[in-house]
Ligand SMILES: Nc1ncnc2c1ncn2[C@@H]1O[C@H](COP(=O)(O)OP(=O)(O)OP(=O)(O)O)[C@@H](O)[C@H]1O
């Protein structure tokens with residue numbers, strides 16, 4: 001449904017993304033793995049124009065393509081409508097309630113009439129199990145609840161793809177479950193996701209596809225079954241060994 | 253030495269017409285400086301190439317030099333420069349006929365803009381960059397994000413220093429006297445000079461500025477309270 005081709009991004013002389021191309025298919029849950037500093041966050045941020053890539057094209061199946069480097073404000077705004085973004089530390093608007101966090105973009109950016117936006121917002125909050133928290137401000141919610149509001153905000157406008165950057169890694173271990181459950185439910189509903197996460201059970205059980213990155217390039221792109229059974233690349237094997245302590249002791 | 257109560261009462265009456273002028277200087281400068289100071293702060297935070305250093309220099313110039321020096325420069329040098337320019341451009345305006353109040357408003361607006369830009373700059377830094385980014389990913393434009401997300405959060409840090417700046421401005425406005433503007437300080441000085449009642453005159457000035465200062469603080473507290481009511485739960 002959308003394609004990123006030949007994306008490159010540098011910070012100063014440090015090239016972080018190197019001529020990277022990736023297709024996102026409708027309904028797929030793609031988990032992006034890779035060692036720290038390999039450019040996962042940067043890739044997601046470039047896709048949603050939070051960073052300006054030097055080169056690369058974003059093209060959509062329903063026609064239309066945008067150059068990352070030269071896209072004008074209007075084009076960027078149009079592209080951003082196709083994405084929802086879930087931040088590692090949620091970045092909820094601290095001056096808005098949970099419901100207002102969700103409806104803000106609907107009302108202000110998409111010009112949906114307020115009653116309709118509120119209905120959409122309530123539905124989104126219900127989907128993440130927070131129907132009874134709509135009037136709470138972010139600092140009145142637990143970390144897991146905050147991140148679920150972050151997810152509700154990202155899915156409310158039904159974008160083509162949700163980009164998630166380690167949505168659980170800032171949470172206490174006992175709070176990650178509720179967020180992962182929400183992500184799993186979305187996956188079952190067919191929501192398209194591109195997620196960076198170190199939650200290996202999620203990657204194994206929910207992902208349709210594992211993309212392994214290192215040094216700014218994709219070095220492996222396969223199904224979870226194939227990837228976790230026997231990654232083709234030595235670097236991927238090393239990575240799994242570090243994340244899964246008893247990896248390699250058994251084979252599927 | 254005895255306190256001349258008669259003079260005090262007389263001067264108090266004479267000075268009343270000067271108060272609106274003082275308030276005009278304060279209100280006008282604030283009206284100019286609130287938006288301009290904010291834009292200056294944003295432009296500097298964004299590190300716009302040539303603009304940000306230029307603004308930084310202007311702010312240092314206004315903040316780092318005594319107001320009285322600025323007043324002498326603006327009041328003496330600016331008319332000379334302007335008149336030379338007008339003569340060359342063939343504009344038939346005699347700058348020496350221009351009401352000195354205009355110079356005063358110009359200088360105080362500029363000076364207050366510099367002060368408020370520093371207030372806003374530090375207040376902006378209390379709002380994390382993630383708030384702007386989240387707003388952008390929700391589809392808001394940068395301007396919408398500032399108005400709806402960043403500024404409301406920034407005001408919590410800005411409101412106290414803003415009030416201080418307004419009080420400072422009120423006090424400094426007494427310096428317009430040196431630009432030939434007869435504000436309340438000017439009137440008091442003339443009145444006091446007639447019968448050599450300087451002690452009573454300055455005591456009167458003290459009282460009036462104190463009252464005005466309470467007024468300014470009261471207005472800020474009112475605005476603050478109304479803003480707070482709007483986000484009552486958030487303060488928890
Ligand atoms: N704003 C920035 N300025 C300069 N360098 C940056 C910036 N953001 C990221 N980098 C660099 O880009 C590289 C990739 O960073 P990125 O955050 O994309 O990695 P990551 O794969 O998300 O890592 P992690 O798993 O630790 O989150 C790193 O070397 C980092 O230092």
Ligand SMILES: [Mg+2]
Pocket residue numbers: 040041042165166
């Ligand atoms: Mg990262």
